[in-house]
Amino acid sequence: NKPKLAIIIDDVSTASQVRAIKSLHIPLTMSFLPPRPARPNSAKLASHESFYMVHLPMEAQNFSAEEPNTLRVNDSQQVISTRIKKLKELFPKVKFINNHTGSKYTSNEIAMNRLIFACKANNISFIDSRTTAKTKAPKVMKNFGLNYVARDVFLDHHMDKPYIITQIKKA
Numbered sequence: 001n002k003p004k005l006a007i008i009i010d011d012v013s014t015a016s017q018v019r020a021i022k023s024l025h026i027p028l029t030m031s032f033l034p035p036r037p038a039r040p041n042s043a044k045l046a047s048h049e050s051f052y053m054v055h056l057p058m059e060a061q062n063f064s065a066e067e068p069n070t071l072r073v074n075d076s077q078q079v080i081s082t083r084i085k086k087l088k089e090l091f092p093k094v095k096f097i098n099n100h101t102g103s104k105y106t107s108n109e110i111a112m113n114r115l116i117f118a119c120k121a122n123n124i125s126f127i128d129s130r131t132t133a134k135t136k137a138p139k140v141m142k143n144f145g146l147n148y149v150a151r152d153v154f155l156d157h158h159m160d161k162p163y164i165i166t167q168i169k170k171a
Contacts, residue, residue: 005171007155008098010055010129013039018049031055031098034087036068043090053127054087054094058102060131066101073104073111077118084118096125098151103132112140120144127151 009021012030021028031053032046033039046052057067071080088094097119105111106128119126128137128150141148153171156164 007171008053008127008151010098010100012045012052012055013042015041015045018045029053032091033057033067033100034069034090046091047093049093052091052094053096053098054091055100056087056097056102057100058105060101060105061103061107063101070101071105071111071115073108075111075114077114080114081118081121084115084122084124088122088124094124096127098127099129099131101131102129103134106137107132107134109136109140112136113143116140116144116146120146125149 006029007026008029008031010031011033012018012021013033018030021030029051030046030049032042033055034057035042046054057070059070059072060066069083071083075083087097099106105115116126125146126137126141126149128135128148130151135150137150138148153167155167155171157167158164
């Protein structure tokens with residue numbers, strides 16, 4: 001009956017990042033970006049972990065450094081389902097995904113319905129990174145009869161150690 005805190009470290013994609021996270025010796029959840037030419041080993045790195053998440057690139061309102069294979073609001077159900085199935089093949093132990101960027105995507109109810117349908121079909125739960133206050137994830141999750149889980153505190157919005165410590169205390 002004790003309160004629990006989950007700290008998710010996003011954007012994990014290299015061996016040096018994994019080593020740095022593990023060197024802290026505290027229970028942190030790594031959320032791995034899907035492989036791409038600049039970081040081809042992210043899925044292999046995740047395979048060595050007992051628990052991890054996938055940090056799924058999703059369309060943002062404004063973002064200049066978009067990831068390859070970013071989900072877009074206009075993607076069909078087939079495109080989304082294929083992408084989620086491929087993620088499950090790359091990351092076979094994945095049980096949770098969260099959104100990388102995604103302010104435009106998560107604020108679109110139709111797109112979120114397609115994503116949650118595909119996730120549910122692959123036994124994957126969605127955790128909302130809350131990149132926008134206009135997220136439709138709570139409504140969509142409720143419509144699917146699923147629990148809505150979201151980020152409460154963003155730890156490193158500012159890359160400043162005192163700020164981050166304050167955010168950890170807030171969490």
